[in-house]
Amino acid sequence: xxxxxxxxxxxxxxxxxxxxxxxxxxxxxxxxxxxxxxxxxxxxxxxxxxxxxxxxxxxxxxxxxxxxxxxxxxxxxxxxxxxxxxxxxxxxxxxxxxxxxxxxxxxxxxxxxxxxxxxxxxxxxxxxxxxxxxxxxxxxxxxxxxxxxxxxxxxxxxxxxxxxxxxxxxxxxxxxxxxxxxxxxxxxxxxxxxxxxxxxxxxxxxxxxxxxxxx
Numbered sequence: 001x002x003x004x005x006x007x008x009x010x011x012x013x014x015x016x017x018x019x020x021x022x023x024x025x026x027x028x029x030x031x032x033x034x035x036x037x038x039x040x041x042x043x044x045x046x047x048x049x050x051x052x053x054x055x056x057x058x059x060x061x062x063x064x065x066x067x068x069x070x071x072x073x074x075x076x077x078x079x080x081x082x083x084x085x086x087x088x089x090x091x092x093x094x095x096x097x098x099x100x101x102x103x104x105x106x107x108x109x110x111x112x113x114x115x116x117x118x119x120x121x122x123x124x125x126x127x128x129x130x131x132x133x134x135x136x137x138x139x140x141x142x143x144x145x146x147x148x149x150x151x152x153x154x155x156x157x158x159x160x161x162x163x164x165x166x167x168x169x170x171x172x173x174x175x176x177x178x179x180x181x182x183x184x185x186x187x188x189x190x191x192x193x194x195x196x197x198x199x200x201x202x203x204x205x206x207x208x209x210x211x212x213x214x215x
Contacts, residue, residue, distance in 0.1 A: 037070070057099040060092070068086035068206075080120060080129075107142045109137055110138060115131035117129045134160060138156050154188075159183060165208075176211060179207075
């Protein structure tokens with residue numbers, strides 16, 4: 001797994017420390033036409049299943065921790081649409097193949113997610129919500145290790161997404177946000193110019209904590 005400048009604990013603690021500096025405890029009230037920007041620290045943890053031709057084995061993809069930004073627009077007091085943006089980078093391997101554990105290099109991905117949300121108590125201090133929608137995953141900056149695998153490419157594609165979370169109001173505009181998503185991402189992976197093919201379902205969990213600002 002690649003080295004990181006900050007630990008996951010440090011990343012997840014930062015929004016909570018910032019929120020603790022805010023003194024007011026008044027809830028924010030969401031109305032039709034309102035916007036909310038959420039900035040989260042997330043961990044994207046792939047839940048992988050795969051099939052690999054020729055050499056067999058099972059694909060493994062490391063998690064990654066990055067910032068995420070989301071833009072939410074309230075269509076009514078209870079219904080909102082959210083666009084979620086982040087990019088992650090992962091080390092990939094094929095474990096227990098006929099060649100042993102094979103390094104498949106690294107890949108970055110952008111899985112923008114658009115969800116339709118229902119907010120149960122938009123006028124309360126504690127405001128839970130659920131959402132469902134679609135994502136389109138873009139793979140880029142593939143780096144083959146250059147040993148067993150000298151060339152690798154990933155196919156972009158659409159998938160579904162589910163979401164649940166809660167905003168906890170701390171001022172009339174600011175809230176702490178906890179959010180979890182399940183995204184369904186699939187890709188056809190081409191290794192060594194078609195000599196080996198893999199069908200990979202990434203299906204990651206995305207765990208996040210951050211701050212929300214209403215305007």
